[in-house]
Amino acid sequence: MTIRIGVIGTGMIGEEHSRRITQNLTGGEIVAVTDVNQDQARAVVERLGLAAKVYEDGQSLIQADDVDAVLVTSWGPTHEEYVLAAIAAGKYVFCEKPLATTAEGCRNIIDAEIEAGRRLVQVGFMRRYDSGYNLMKEAIDADRLGEPLMIHAAHRNPEVPERYVTPMAIHDTLIHELDTFRWLLDDDYKSAQVIFPRKTRHAHSKVEDPQIVLLETVKGVRIDVEVFVNCRYGYDIQCDVVGEEGIARLPEPQSLTFRQAGQLSCEILQDWKKRFNDAFDVELQGFIDGVAAGEVTGPSSWDGYAAAIAGDVCVRAQESGAIEAIEMPERPAFYA
Numbered sequence: 001m002t003i004r005i006g007v008i009g010t011g012m013i014g015e016e017h018s019r020r021i022t023q024n025l026t027g028g029e030i031v032a033v034t035d036v037n038q039d040q041a042r043a044v045v046e047r048l049g050l051a052a053k054v055y056e057d058g059q060s061l062i063q064a065d066d067v068d069a070v071l072v073t074s075w076g077p078t079h080e081e082y083v084l085a086a087i088a089a090g091k092y093v094f095c096e097k098p099l100a101t102t103a104e105g106c107r108n109i110i111d112a113e114i115e116a117g118r119r120l121v122q123v124g125f126m127r128r129y130d131s132g133y134n135l136m137k138e139a140i141d142a143d144r145l146g147e148p149l150m151i152h153a154a155h156r157n158p159e160v161p162e163r164y165v166t167p168m169a170i171h172d173t174l175i176h177e178l179d180t181f182r183w184l185l186d187d188d189y190k191s192a193q194v195i196f197p198r199k200t201r202h203a204h205s206k207v208e209d210p211q212i213v214l215l216e217t218v219k220g221v222r223i224d225v226e227v228f229v230n231c232r233y234g235y236d237i238q239c240d241v242v243g244e245e246g247i248a249r250l251p252e253p254q255s256l257t258f259r260q261a262g263q264l265s266c267e268i269l270q271d272w273k274k275r276f277n278d279a280f281d282v283e284l285q286g287f288i289d290g291v292a293a294g295e296v297t298g299p300s301s302w303d304g305y306a307a308a309i310a311g312d313v314c315v316r317a318q319e320s321g322a323i324e325a326i327e328m329p330e331r332p333a334f335y336a
């Protein structure tokens with residue numbers, strides 16, 4: 001059985017996911033695409049040699065009879081509308097992060113999914129499929145570190161476009177850590193504070209950069225995350241979990257070490273594509289297999305909502321400079 005997939009938003013990751021479904025994965029076929037920039041959608045069909053129809057808009061793609069499942073890879077603020085429409089049409093939907101840019105938007109999705117009576121949504125939190133993070137999770141779960149006490153982390157991008165503004169450091173970038181640490185620690189957040197160090201001269205006027213986010217979990221773990229999206233030198237994801245008995249460090253991506261011309265060196269990756277390439281493959285294969293089996297099991301709308309609740313508080317903390325409380329509602333049995 002081949003799952004017929006429609007893609008909404010054929011920018012960088014929409015094209016990447018379409019390519020991997022077509023060239024690397026099994027059981028899925030891209031039959032429909034759309035983008036507000038129709039030329040872009042047509043160009044992707046052409047580049048990848050897809051046998052896909054180009055739709056005028058996301059809503060008509062979702063309604064199409066030959067689309068079994070939808071991939072939402074458009075800009076963050078458009079996700080909620082398309083995920084809600086897919087749920088209303090009874091179709092499985094893989095939504096890139098963020099599920100919605102606010103907790104309220106995620107709550108609307110949760111309410112609609114519960115109303116529909118079955119899980120239809122998977123959120124694109126791909127770090128849960130990364131081999132390095134999985135080694136860390138296994139070490140924590142096997143009690144190899146003792147109780148986790150602290151996490152020191154960094155999320156660095158070489159640069160961001162002009163449309164990237166200060167709150168996006170939270171709901172577009174930190175959202176990965178907000179999900180990953182809940183999952184790694186099996187914990188939820190209690191408070192957040194955001195500190196702005198001296199601003200880099202490489203940042204646009206509308207983004208404070210870098211930022212330091214301080215989180216406290218319900219179990220008392222303290223987390224500091226440096227978000228630095230104009231760091232210039234590369235795409236760099238760092239994470240140390242400090243436990244009672246030792247420290248686990250996220251492995252660096254595999255690369256050759258060169259001894260050459262008086263230098264000892266290795267490559268630093270420049271974007272998320274290579275850094276999480278394998279994780280994206282596993283993540284999307286899981287989604288396709290889940291749709292075929294009639295049960296999606298990846299990160300849920302609840303995970304998207306939990307991250308967004310913490311994210312909203314972090315945005316508030318960006319504005320107030322204060323330590324802000326995070327309150328998580330009780331998880332409905334539907335997402336147990």
Ligand SMILES: NC(=O)c1ccc[n+]([C@@H]2O[C@H](COP(=O)([O-])OP(=O)(O)OC[C@H]3O[C@@H](n4cnc5c(N)ncnc54)[C@H](O)[C@@H]3O)[C@@H](O)[C@H]2O)c1
Pocket residue numbers: 008009010011012013014034035036037040058073074075076078096097098124126172272276
């Ligand atoms: N998991 C990850 O690591 C990862 C990596 C990159 C991007 N993303 C997420 O994927 C999404 C897209 O990011 P990107 O880097 O590909 O951005 P992009 O700007 O390259 O592509 C987004 C595309 O969506 C289109 N679009 C915007 N509004 C639309 C609408 N209403 N309907 C249809 N198309 C619309 C744009 O024209 C553009 O072509 C974002 O939510 C981003 O956070 C996730």
Ligand SMILES: O[C@H]1[C@H](O)[C@@H](O)[C@H](O)[C@@H](O)[C@H]1O
Pocket residue numbers: 156157172173176229272
């Ligand atoms: O959309 C991208 C993507 O999610 C990357 O993984 C992250 O590092 C960037 O900050 C974000 O803008």
